[in-house]
Amino acid sequence: MRTSRIGRAALALTAIAALAAAAMTGAAAPSSARTLSAKPGEKLAYSVTRLSAPAGKVTLRMTNKDDIAHNVALRGKKLAKPHLGKVVGAGKVSTVAVTLPAGTYTFYCSVFGHEASGMRGTLTVTR
Amino acid sequence: MTRTRAAAVSVAGAAVIAALPLAIDPGTADSQSTASPRAAGLTPADLEGIPAPDRALTLASERWQRLTRRPIASLRSLGGAHPGAKSIRVSRTRAQLTGRNGRQRFPYPRRTVVVKTGTVGGTVTLVAIMRRVATGGDPSAWRYVEYTRGGGGGAFTRVGGGQSLCSGCHVSATDTQRSDYVFSRLGPPTG
Numbered sequence: 001m002r003t004s005r006i007g008r009a010a011l012a013l014t015a016i017a018a019l020a021a022a023a024m025t026g027a028a029a030p031s032s033a034r035t036l037s038a039k040p041g042e043k044l045a046y047s048v049t050r051l052s053a054p055a056g057k058v059t060l061r062m063t064n065k066d067d068i069a070h071n072v073a074l075r076g077k078k079l080a081k082p083h084l085g086k087v088v089g090a091g092k093v094s095t096v097a098v099t100l101p102a103g104t105y106t107f108y109c110s111v112f113g114h115e116a117s118g119m120r121g122t123l124t125v126t127r
Numbered sequence: 128m129t130r131t132r133a134a135a136v137s138v139a140g141a142a143v144i145a146a147l148p149l150a151i152d153p154g155t156a157d158s159q160s161t162a163s164p165r166a167a168g169l170t171p172a173d174l175e176g177i178p179a180p181d182r183a184l185t186l187a188s189e190r191w192q193r194l195t196r197r198p199i200a201s202l203r204s205l206g207g208a209h210p211g212a213k214s215i216r217v218s219r220t221r222a223q224l225t226g227r228n229g230r231q232r233f234p235y236p237r238r239t240v241v242v243k244t245g246t247v248g249g250t251v252t253l254v255a256i257m258r259r260v261a262t263g264g265d266p267s268a269w270r271y272v273e274y275t276r277g278g279g280g281g282a283f284t285r286v287g288g289g290q291s292l293c294s295g296c297h298v299s300a301t302d303t304q305r306s307d308y309v310f311s312r313l314g315p316p317t318g
Contacts, residue, residue, distance in 0.1 A: 042171070042183035068180045111180075112258050113240035116218035117187030 030056040034123075037063040038070040038109070044117035051107065052124040059097040060107055060123070064088050069111060070119065072096050076105035084110050102127045169244070173251050176282030177274050185254050188242035191216040192224070196314035210275075211245030211252050215311050218242075224313050234307040237262050241309055247278045254283065257297075257309065264301065266294040269308050 032054060037047040046062070062072035062085065071094040075082040078101055085094035087110070096107075102125050109119035169189060174182045194215040217224070218240040226232045235241075237259055245253030255273040262268065271293035274283035286292075297308040306312055 042179060042186065044183055044187045068183055110238075112238060113184045113187065113218045113242075116191055116240070117184070118190070 030054050031059070032056065033059040033061060035061045035063070036072070036107075036121075038066045038119070040065045040067070042066060042068060044109075044114050044119050046107075046109075046119055046121055049121035050124070051121065052126065053100075055100060055102045055125050055127055057097060057099045058123070058125065059095060060085070062094045064090055064092050064094065066090065070094065070109045070114065071111065072107055073110040074098055074105055074107050074123065076100075076103060076123075078103045079105070082110070087111060100125045169251065174254065174283065176276065176284060177254060181254070181256060181272060181274070184240065184256065185242055185244065188216040188218070188240075188244075191218050191242070192221055192313075193217075194241065194309070194313055195311050196317060209243065209245055209253060209255060211247040213243050213245050213253075215241065215243045217313075221313065221316065231306075231313040233305060234262075234264065234268075235259050235309065237268075250278055250280055252276055252278055257293075264307075266298055266308070269294065269297070271297070 034051045034053055036051070039045045039047060043066075051060070060072050060074065062070070064070045067090050069087050069089050071085045071087040073082055073084040074096050079098070083096050083098050085096040088094045105123040105125065107121050107123050108115040111119075169186055171182060171186065174185055177185065194217045195213075217235075219236065223236065224231050239259040241257040243253070243255040244251050245255075253273070253275050255271070258270045259268060260270050267290070271290060273286040273293065275286055276283045294308070297310070300306050300308050300310045304310070304312075
């Protein structure tokens, strides 16, 4: 009888924990990663000019396949300030991770003159 | 009478000052346009000796906004500096550089890049790059680098002298022209 009560209590606790975990998972903002690369050959261009992701935490990972230094950065009207990934050399990865509401953003290389030369694109974040 | 003379002197002085920019800034004067250096079509081979980051920037700058409508002649007032017929580009759009009245605004935004190429006899012999690294009017807000080579081609070499050599002259673009250390101004829109 006593064992049975303990068993029922344990089951109840397990169920509550499972429900709580499910609720937390459902409430958390989705997280998504998108990849791009800097084209080789000093072209000052990314491999893509358009990206999309659901609202929530968005991570952009830019692999530098060029011989000169680049990074990935992100700006938009819904961002108080630009978010800059580290400027990296050949073969390295520059990352920027930001929690974003739905909207349109610009990803770009913040190295002098590179955005003007074409290293930019549009990130569309949907609900 | 004295007042009249003073006013006349003042007007004459103003006229001289107003004329100064034209004397050292032929960038907007079509009559001083010369030659027809290759306006586009640079290849990496044309820029041998220039470090990769600046070479890439120079090649890409051919897609940027022209600062002057046409390539411009050598500047007499600069003596031997910046030889050849120049093409000057800026890493900003016309809209970013002008106000509602269509006139160019100064200073240039931080992180602006200006690239000048000089051509002699069909060969690019000069690449000069200005980068606005900070806001404000201090000469150190702009960084300069220049590469030259002979008219026969060969590899470019970086011009020595450093920051002071360039800013020592470019400061007059601010003092005289109020054009933020850049001698040439944005030309009128084409078409």
